[in-house]
Amino acid sequence: MKRIIIIGGGIAGLGAAYKVTRAASEGHEVEFTLIERDHRLGGKIQTEIVPDPEEKGNFVVDGGPDCFLTEKPACHRIAKLSGVFDAELPTDDSRRKTWILSKGKLHQMPDGVMMFAPTKFVPFATTGLFSWPGKIRMGMDLLIPRKKIVPGELNDETLENFVVRRMGRECLDRLAEPLVGGVHASDPAKMSLAATFPRLLEMEQTYGSLLKAFIAIRRKVEEMRRKYPTKPGEKPRTFFTSFVGGMQHLTDRMAEVAGRERMHTGLSVSSLKSASRGGWRAALSNGSSIDGDAVIIATESWAAEPLIRPLDPDIADALANIPCSSSATISIAFNEKEVGFDLNAFGVLCPLIEDRALMAATYSSTKWPGRAPAGRVLLRGFVGGPHNQEILKRSDEELVQIVLGEFRDILGLNPFAAPLFTRVFRWHLGMPQYTLGHLGRVELIENRSTNIPGLALAGGSYRGVGLPNCIESGERAVSKILGEWSIQLAEDKIEEKRYY
Numbered sequence: 001m002k003r004i005i006i007i008g009g010g011i012a013g014l015g016a017a018y019k020v021t022r023a024a025s026e027g028h029e030v031e032f033t034l035i036e037r038d039h040r041l042g043g044k045i046q047t048e049i050v051p052d053p054e055e056k057g058n059f060v061v062d063g064g065p066d067c068f069l070t071e072k073p074a075c076h077r078i079a080k081l082s083g084v085f086d087a088e089l090p091t092d093d094s095r096r097k098t099w100i101l102s103k104g105k106l107h108q109m110p111d112g113v114m115m116f117a118p119t120k121f122v123p124f125a126t127t128g129l130f131s132w133p134g135k136i137r138m139g140m141d142l143l144i145p146r147k148k149i150v151p152g153e154l155n156d157e158t159l160e161n162f163v164v165r166r167m168g169r170e171c172l173d174r175l176a177e178p179l180v181g182g183v184h185a186s187d188p189a190k191m192s193l194a195a196t197f198p199r200l201l202e203m204e205q206t207y208g209s210l211l212k213a214f215i216a217i218r219r220k221v222e223e224m225r226r227k228y229p230t231k232p233g234e235k236p237r238t239f240f241t242s243f244v245g246g247m248q249h250l251t252d253r254m255a256e257v258a259g260r261e262r263m264h265t266g267l268s269v270s271s272l273k274s275a276s277r278g279g280w281r282a283a284l285s286n287g288s289s290i291d292g293d294a295v296i297i298a299t300e301s302w303a304a305e306p307l308i309r310p311l312d313p314d315i316a317d318a319l320a321n322i323p324c325s326s327s328a329t330i331s332i333a334f335n336e337k338e339v340g341f342d343l344n345a346f347g348v349l350c351p352l353i354e355d356r357a358l359m360a361a362t363y364s365s366t367k368w369p370g371r372a373p374a375g376r377v378l379l380r381g382f383v384g385g386p387h388n389q390e391i392l393k394r395s396d397e398e399l400v401q402i403v404l405g406e407f408r409d410i411l412g413l414n415p416f417a418a419p420l421f422t423r424v425f426r427w428h429l430g431m432p433q434y435t436l437g438h439l440g441r442v443e444l445i446e447n448r449s450t451n452i453p454g455l456a457l458a459g460g461s462y463r464g465v466g467l468p469n470c471i472e473s474g475e476r477a478v479s480k481i482l483g484e485w486s487i488q489l490a491e492d493k494i495e496e497k498r499y500y
C-alpha cells in the first residue's frame with residue numbers, strides 16, 4: 001500500500017484526498033493521510049450557521065467564498081459524485097442588480113455589461129456612471145487596432161494597461177477595477193492579464209475589439225438559452241452557484257466521502273525531508289512524524305515555501321515571489337423593517353478612486369434565497385485588499401463599526417437599525433496576487449517539481465484562485481504522483497463533462 005501525505009485541508013487538499021479515495025475504490029493500492037493546521041477543514045471555505053436571536057430560523061453566514069462560477073465544471077462534478085448536487089443553490093436573479101459607487105452616488109451597473117464591456121447600446125448611452133468623453137473613449141475600442149503579438153512569447157501586460165489601452169482610464173477606474181480587481185482582491189496595475197484573464201488577450205486577437213467580442217458572446221449565450229431553456233423543475237442556470245447550507249456544505253461532504261478518519265486537524269507539518277529508504281518524512285508540530293511514499297503540499301504558497309526550501313531553493317524563491325494580500329469579511333444581520341433602503345440588489349461595488357474603506361458589499365439574503373429567516377436581512381462587507389492592508393490592524397469591533405458607517409453612508413442604512421449579530425472573518429495573506437511574471441514563476445515551480453519524484457504542489461496560488469480551479473489543482477497533483485507509479489485512473493481518460 002502506498003501512502004500519500006497531503007498537507008493542507010482546504011478545497012485543493014480535499015480535492016486531492018477525494019481523488020486518492022476514488023483511486024483506492026478502483027482497486028489501486030493507495031491511501032492518504034491529510035494534515036491540517038487549523039482545528040477545522042475547508043481552509044478559506046467557512047460557513048457558520050447562526051440561530052436567529054428570536055428563534056425565527058437560522059442564518060447561513062459564509063466567511064470566505066460564497067459561491068463558484070457556474071460555467072466551470074469541477075465543483076458540479078464533485079457535487080454530483082459526492083451526492084450533494086441537489087443542494088446547489090442558484091442566485092435569485094429576479095432581484096439581480098449591482099450598484100456601483102461613483103462620486104458618492106450609487107449608479108446601477110448598466111444592463112448588458114459583460115466583465116467590463118458594455119454590450120447593449122441604450123443602457124450604456126443613458127447611464128450616469130460614465131462621462132460622455134469616457135463613453136466615447138470606450139467606444140473607440142471598435143477602432144483601435146489589435147496589439148501586435150510576438151510569436152512564441154507570452155505577450156503579457158497588466159490588467160490596467162490592457163483596459164486603458166483598449167477602453168480608456170474611466171472604464172478602468174469606474175468598472176474594471178471594482179469588478180475584476182475587486183473579485184481577485186488585487187491591484188490591476190500589477191495583475192498579469194495572461195495569468196488571470198488569458199481569454200481577453202485571445203478575444204482581442206480574434207475579434208480585433210473587446211466590444212465586438214463580448215457582443216458576439218452575449219448573442220451566443222442568448223441563442224443557447226433559447227435553444228436549451230430551463231426545463232420545468234430544473235434549477236435555473238445563473239452566473240454564480242452556491243449551496244443551500246453555504247459553501248462549506250461542499251467541503252464537509254468532500255471530507256466525508258474521502259474519509260475523515262484519515263484527516264488530522266490542529267496539527268501542522270513543520271518540515272519535510274526525503275527519507276533514506278525513499279519516500280518522505282513529515283515532522284509534525286506535536287513532535288511526532290509521519291512517513292509516506294509521496295507528498296502533496298496543498299497550502300498557501302507562503303506556507304509551502306519553508307517546507308520546500310531545503311529540497312529546492314529555486315522553487316522556494318519562486319514561491320516567495322508570489323505576493324499575497326489580507327482581507328476580511330464582516331457579516332451583519334438586521335430586522336428587515338429597520339434597514340430603510342431598497343434590498344432588491346445583489347450588492348454594491350466601491351471603486352478604489354472613491355477612497356472608501358468598504359471595497360464591496362453583498363446583500364447576502366437577497367442574492368441567495370434562505371440565507372436569513374423571513375423578515376431578517378444579512379449583509380456582508382468586504383475590506384482590505386492590496387491598497388488597504390492597514391485596516392486589518394483594527395480590532396473586530398472597530399471593523400464592525402467601520403462597516404456599519406459605510407453601510408449608512410453608501411447603502412443608506414437607517415442609522416437606528418440595530419444589528420442582530422455580527423461576524424468578522426479575517427483572511428491573513430489569504431489572496432495570492434497573480435502579478436506580472438506569475439506564469440513564469442508557476443512554470444518554474446511545476447517544471448522543477450516534475451524532477452522531484454513523489455512531490456506535487458496544489459492550491460489557489462498557482463493556476464486560478466477560483467474554487468473549481470483549486471479542486472482541479474488538487475486532482476492534478478494526485479495524477480502526477482499516480483502517473484509516476486504507472487497508475488492511470490478511469491476518470492482521467494474521460495473528458496470533463498459539462499454539467500450546465
Ligand SMILES: Cc1cc2nc3c(=O)[nH]c(=O)nc-3n(C[C@H](O)[C@H](O)[C@H](O)COP(=O)(O)OP(=O)(O)OC[C@H]3O[C@@H](n4cnc5c(N)ncnc54)[C@H](O)[C@@H]3O)c2cc1C
Pocket residue numbers: 007008009010011012013035036037038042043044045063064065066067068069267268269270298299300303304327328329427430431458459460461464465466467468470
Ligand atoms: C474572502 C475571500 C473570498 C473569496 N471568494 C471567492 C468566491 O466567492 N469564489 C471563489 O471561487 N473563490 C473565492 N475566493 C478564493 C478561494 O476561496 C481560494 O482560492 C480557495 O479557497 C483556496 O483553497 P486552497 O485549498 O488552495 O487553500 P486554503 O483554503 O488556503 O487551504 C490551505 C490550508 O493549508 C493549511 N496549512 C498551511 N500550512 C500548513 C502546514 N504547514 N501544515 C498543515 N496545514 C497547513 C491552512 O491552514 C489551510 O487550511 C475567496 C477568497 C477569500 C480570501
